[in-house]
Amino acid sequence: MSDTTLPHSPAVSMPGIRFSSAETLKHAVLILGSLIVLLPFYVMVSYSFKSPAEIMQNTGGFFGAQELFRDDYCVKLGRDLADCMVTPVIYNYTTAFGKAPLLRYLFNGIVVTVSIFVIQVLVALPCAYALAKLRFWGREAVFGLVLFCLLIPVHAIALPLYIMLAKLGLTNSYAALVIPWTISVFGIFLMRQFFMTVPDDLIDAARMDGMSEFSIIWNVMLPTAIPALMAFAIFSVVAHWNDYFWPRIVITGDRSLFTPPLGLREFKGDADGDNFGPMMATATIIVAPLIVAFLIAQRRFIEGITLSGMK
Structure with a gap:
């Protein structure tokens, strides 16, 4: 052997x-x-459960001791001390909704992000279809410009955009928050990459049935592009829901137009850090819808990213 x-x-x-x-x-x-x-995120959620003393001393574990403590603002209002004793988790979250019109800020965030996304889709789908499936002179040059625009940072064009909106009298309005972002070169690029994976035979068959190009876009291409649209929706909504830079520039005088990130400014901590708990509670409330939306659309998101990179 x-x-x-x-x-x-x-x-x-x-x-x-x-x-x-x-x-x-x-x-x-x-x-x-x-x-x-x-x-x-762990620190954010943990601090939203803790009292000011526990936050400053970094004690109490994840949820904090949840022992009653004195709400000094309640005492300043002249209320009885017994009525001003509250648990940290209730104090932080009730203060988040009580000190600022948080529901209004959340509503503004929904209006802005949904408006931007819907208009972006209305623009991106026809553009992406033309770049992917139509033959015309200069198509590659136009696609090259799309790729070039992906390299331009938003901060580089912020000042010209602001001057344009100011001259038109559109600052401190929903229009100022929505109009600059209605054309998304990333959305055009992503949808174009996805449309490249759609067989030409499907489009030829639709044309033989007498469908116009716009009819093909909305009745044939749109249903097939749902995974890519879900992926783009996650990118678009997260970017504009969390955007602090642009709203801080164009919304200066009307507090009722604050978006959720601007709402965090209502809880700027004092020297003793008393506002850290409500600030973290506000941040948790702002982030929660995005996490829920991503978990719901996770499978479609992965499909959209995967299929968009096949060609």
């Missing part, structure tokens, strides 16, 4: 299980990266 030498393998196999040092290292790096990303 001769001796045989087994070939070296980086993986150790067991019945039904395969261990690989390379795969283990990859997952360890991914887990470490996830923990780094999630740490600020």
Whole structure:
């Protein structure tokens, strides 16, 4: 019976299980990266449950002790001390809604993000269809301009946009928050990449049935582009829901037009940090809808990103 030498393998196999040092290292790096990303959210939610003293002393664990403490603002209003004793979680979240019109800010955020996304889709779909499926002179040059516009940072064009809106008298309005972002070159690029994966035979068949190009866009291409639209919706809504830079520039005098990030300014902490709890509660309320929306659309989001990169 001769001796045989087994070939070296980086993986150790067991019945039904395969261990690989390379795969283990990859997952360890991914887990470490996830923990780094999630740490600020952990602190945000934890601080929204804690009293000011627990926040300053970094005690109380994740949820805090939830022991009654004195609401100094309540005492300043001349109320009885017994009525001003409250638990941290109730204090932080009731203050978030009581100190500022948070519901109004959330409503403004919904109006702005939905308006921007709807108009972006109305513009991006025909543009992407033309760049993907129509043959015309200069098509590649136009697509090159789209790619070039992806490289332009928003901060570089903020001042010209503001001057234009100011001359038109549109500052401190919904129009100032919506109009500059109604054309999304990223949306055009993403939808064009997705439309490149749609067979030409499907479009030719629609044309043979007598459908116009616009009819093909809205009745044929739109239903097939739902995964890509869901992916684009996540990018668009998250970007404009969380945007602080642009609303801070164009909304200066009308507090009723504040978007959710601007609403956080209502809770700027004093020297003693008393507003940190309500501020973190407000941030939690603002972030929660985005997390819920992403979890609901997660599968479609992954499909849209994957399919958009096939060509």
